[in-house]
Amino acid sequence: GAGVSQSPSNKVTEKGKDVELRCDPISGHTALYWYRQSLGQGLEFLIYFQGNSAPDKSGLPSDRFSAERTGGSVSTLTIQRTQQEDSAVYLCASSLRGEKGYTFGSGTRLTVV
C-alpha cells in the first residue's frame, strides 16, 4: 500500500482480555518497528524486526507482550491479560535500508477498562 496501515484504529477491551494489533508496512520495507505512546508522552520503543527476525526486543515491558512478523511483511503485536496501564496509542513504523526517515502508521488507540 501507499503507507503503513494499522488496525484496528481503536480498541476498547476489558482488563484481563488478550488483544492483537496489526501492522501492514509499506511494501518492500524490510525493517518494522513498534512503539507505544502514552497520553501526552514521547514514544517508547517496544520491538524492531529486520525481515521476520527481531534483533531488538528490549523495549517489551513484560512477558505479556509479544510480537511476530510473517513473510517479511505483516506484524502482529499481542498483549495478553491486558492491564489498565497498557492503555496507550501503539504506533508501527517501517523503513528501507538507507532510508533516513521511518514512515509511521496512524496508530491503534488501546483502552483497557
Added chain:
Amino acid sequence: AQKITQTQPGMFVQEKEAVTLDCTYDTSDPSYGLFWYKQPSSGEMIFLIYQGSYDQQNATEGRYSLNFQKARKSANLVISASQLGDSAMYFCAMRANAGGTSYGKLTFGQGTILTVHP
C-alpha cells in the same frame, strides 16, 4: 544508552515568524543520526529532517533547518516563516549508527507543543 532532552513543553510563535525548538542529546556512540518528527492532532508521525553525526553541513529541508552543534550535543530545529499548519507536537529523536547501519530503534524526547498564532 541514549537520551534525548526537550526542555520546552510548549512554545508559541506568531505566524510568519521563525521559531527554534531545542533538543539536546547524550550518547556514547561515535556515529549516530538525529531526527525531527511532527505529530499533528491527527496523531500520525511525520518525518521532517535528518542530521548525521559526521555530516559537515547542517541539514535543511524547505522551511526546516537543523542547527547541529556537536560539541554541545544539541540539535535544535528551526522553522522559518511559521504557518498555522505548523501547530503540532514536535519530537526530537536519535539512533545509533553502529557499524554504518541505518536501522535500529529511535529514542525520542518528550516533545514540544508548538502553537502558531495568526
